[in-house]
Amino acid sequence: MDSEEYSKSLEEKFHQYKIGVSINRSNPEIEVNHEHLIELAKKLKKDESYEILMDVIAVDFLTYGDVDWKTNDATNTGYSRAVKPTIIPEIDETFVERFAVFYQLLSVSNNRRLTLKVFASESNPPSVPSLVDIWSSADWFEREAFDLMGIHFDGHPDLRRILTDYGFIGHPFRKDFPTNGNLEVVYDEEKEEVVYQPVSISTRPTVPRVIRDRND
Amino acid sequence: MTESNLTLNFGPQHPAAHGVLRLIMELDGEVVTNLDPHIGLLHRGTEKLAEIKPFNHSIGYMDRMDYVSMMCCEHPYVLAIESLLEIEPPKRAQYIRVMFDEITRIMNHLLWLGCHGLDIGAMALFLYCFREREDLYDAYEAVSGARMHATYYRPGGVYRDLPSEMPKYKANKFISEKKVKKLNYNREGSLLDFIEDFTNRFPSLVDEYETLLTDNRIWKQRTVDIGVVTPERAMQLGFTGPMLRGSGIEWDLRRNQSYEVYDELEFLVPVGVNGDCYDRYLVRIEEMRQSNLIIQQCINWLRENSGPVMIEDHKYRAPKRDSMKHDMESLIYHFKHFTEGYSVPEGNTYKAIEHPKGEFGVFLLSDGANKPYRLKVRAPSFAHLAAIDEMSKGHMLADVVSIIGTLDIVFGEIDR
Numbered sequence: 001m002d003s004e005e006y007s008k009s010l011e012e013k014f015h016q017y018k019i020g021v022s023i024n025r026s027n028p029e030i031e032v033n034h035e036h037l038i039e040l041a042k043k044l045k046k047d048e049s050y051e052i053l054m055d056v057i058a059v060d061f062l063t064y065g066d067v068d069w070k071t072n073d074a075t076n077t078g079y080s081r082a083v084k085p086t087i088i089p090e091i092d093e094t095f096v097e098r099f100a101v102f103y104q105l106l107s108v109s110n111n112r113r114l115t116l117k118v119f120a121s122e123s124n125p126p127s128v129p130s131l132v133d134i135w136s137s138a139d140w141f142e143r144e145a146f147d148l149m150g151i152h153f154d155g156h157p158d159l160r161r162i163l164t165d166y167g168f169i170g171h172p173f174r175k176d177f178p179t180n181g182n183l184e185v186v187y188d189e190e191k192e193e194v195v196y197q198p199v200s201i202s203t204r205p206t207v208p209r210v211i212r213d214r215n216d
Numbered sequence: 217m218t219e220s221n222l223t224l225n226f227g228p229q230h231p232a233a234h235g236v237l238r239l240i241m242e243l244d245g246e247v248v249t250n251l252d253p254h255i256g257l258l259h260r261g262t263e264k265l266a267e268i269k270p271f272n273h274s275i276g277y278m279d280r281m282d283y284v285s286m287m288c289c290e291h292p293y294v295l296a297i298e299s300l301l302e303i304e305p306p307k308r309a310q311y312i313r314v315m316f317d318e319i320t321r322i323m324n325h326l327l328w329l330g331c332h333g334l335d336i337g338a339m340a341l342f343l344y345c346f347r348e349r350e351d352l353y354d355a356y357e358a359v360s361g362a363r364m365h366a367t368y369y370r371p372g373g374v375y376r377d378l379p380s381e382m383p384k385y386k387a388n389k390f391i392s393e394k395k396v397k398k399l400n401y402n403r404e405g406s407l408l409d410f411i412e413d414f415t416n417r418f419p420s421l422v423d424e425y426e427t428l429l430t431d432n433r434i435w436k437q438r439t440v441d442i443g444v445v446t447p448e449r450a451m452q453l454g455f456t457g458p459m460l461r462g463s464g465i466e467w468d469l470r471r472n473q474s475y476e477v478y479d480e481l482e483f484l485v486p487v488g489v490n491g492d493c494y495d496r497y498l499v500r501i502e503e504m505r506q507s508n509l510i511i512q513q514c515i516n517w518l519r520e521n522s523g524p525v526m527i528e529d530h531k532y533r534a535p536k537r538d539s540m541k542h543d544m545e546s547l548i549y550h551f552k553h554f555t556e557g558y559s560v561p562e563g564n565t566y567k568a569i570e571h572p573k574g575e576f577g578v579f580l581l582s583d584g585a586n587k588p589y590r591l592k593v594r595a596p597s598f599a600h601l602a603a604i605d606e607m608s609k610g611h612m613l614a615d616v617v618s619i620i621g622t623l624d625i626v627f628g629e630i631d632r
Contacts, residue, residue: 025299054594140598141598162255
């Protein structure tokens with residue numbers, strides 16, 4: 001069965017979950033609402049034998065398509081425009097579908113890969129149901145996505161931070177978190193101890209971000 | 217009086233922790249009842265840093281993921297970019313990549329074997345393993361100029377062709393001419409000759425390691441029936457690579473989802489039976505032998521077939537410096553390549569390779585810009601370390617060290 005037929009069969013089998021199936025580089029990619037995620041995941045594991053959850057990837061779409069350099073004309077401000085300190089985007093509360101979670105599944109018995117795409121709920125904090133009960137490997141992957149992107153996984157038994165420092169504030173991989181961070185650690189000679197203080201560095205893009213068509 | 221459990225802190229500065237691993241262990245006597253790994257002490261935010269750099273600038277960052285198998289970490293990253301750009305490297309570049317992937321696999325397994333041995337009491341082995349790693353580092357240096365962080369792969373091929381001569385030792389007041397001649401005996405020819413000499417010597421060296429360990433009573437007492445994982449649990453826990461094969465599941469991306477030219481090469485996939493530390497040791501030893509055979513096949517092919525090692529399309533590669541000097545278009549492309557890089561079409565992709573430790577995958581999401589919108593690295597050790605709690609429960613404190621060793625963890629890729 002080639003990928004096209006397989007995607008069609010998936011679409012028919014799981015139409016009750018209102019899924020959208022597309023083919024991404026010869027692997028099916030299923031988009032599903034977070035309400036149906038658990039049921040669909042259970043079915044995929046049981047009926048389609050996707051035994052391994054390879055990865056959980058959280059994506060923040062806040063600045064999708066934004067560029068530093070958007071012009072086709074000559075300019076007299078030139079490069080300096082792009083090296084201004086990057087402005088942290090303001091959070092648009094009405095921004096829908098900001099956070100998405102991609103699940104990479106692998107079926108060892110059928111030798112197939114599949115991507116599941118779920119947009120997090122628009123609550124604050126954004127949330128997605130946890131898949132720990134279905135695949136144990138989701139445990140740390142979800143903890144990582146929570147730590148770095150601030151997505152809550154409902155039903156996760158132990159949703160603690162995993163990669164960032166003890167007592168860290170914020171979720172560093174969100175697009176509104178500055179690349180250089182907020183706090184730095186230094187040794188204070190007077191106090192004779194290690195202290196946290198606001199960062200003294202700023203980000204300076206060396207290459208402006210541009211979007212070009214293939215034929216540009 | 218009731219006896220209470222003891223809570224013990226292990227690491228983050230501990231020689232057996234393989235880096236900066238901190239474990240909070242709960243012990244009942246000497247038996248582990250609960251184990252909570254604290255990671256992230258080496259977190260550098262590589263994936264975030266990649267978002268502010270053009271695609272090619274991050275290749276060097278990938279070397280620093282798993283810093284004992286460098287080129288294997290570059291590989292899925294360039295594959296992901298190639299998949300979005302829909303380009304394919306020339307065949308010679310694919311063979312070079314496969315050859316260096318396998319050299320890297322041997323390097324990784326040698327380091328693993330040495331350190332794993334050292335952790336559980338086989339001191340001499342460490343020195344032998346590092347003696348052989350030295351030759352492979354020299355191969356890295358000859359091809360890329362760097363002993364560790366090569367930055368050799370590029371989207372569309374590799375940075376340059378294999379060198380036709382090896383750097384040689386020179387005599388000075390500490391090393392005599394006679395000694396230098398002896399040191400240079402395998403450096404008279406090309407890099408391929410140097411690697412071929414290594415592949416001829418290597419199988420007997422693996423035999424030497426095996427005489428030290430495979431039937432060694434102490435080695436078996438420390439590894440047999442330690443950290444047993446059933447095939448079902450191995451899949452459930454997201455194991456890949458030797459960890460999955462050690463549990464008896466025949467799954468190798470090189471064979472099952474072949475990439476580059478692996479489908480043209482002959483090799484066997486070793487599989488364990490019991491899923492304990494000893495089986496995983498046997499699997500990795502056999503993998504070294506198989507990698508050696510793959511390298512030999514690659515050397516034969518590369519000797520007979522010459523050709524380009526990089527695609528010709530100047531959109532994705534810098535033009536030759538020579539053509540830049542008298543061709544206006546080349547000059548423009550050169551300028552564009554180094555000031556802006558190339559834009560990658562919108563879309564997302566997940567590319568994975570059989571890294572020495574398991575499945576190393578790169579998820580790349582592009583919004584059409586010259587920088588990645590989101591990069592996510594799937595590190596095999598991350599999933600393996602997550603299982604340490606389950607694997608160690610009920611074992612003795614000293615067995616935790618065997619289990620850390622068998623997981624083959626490296627913090628560069630776990631913490632990213």
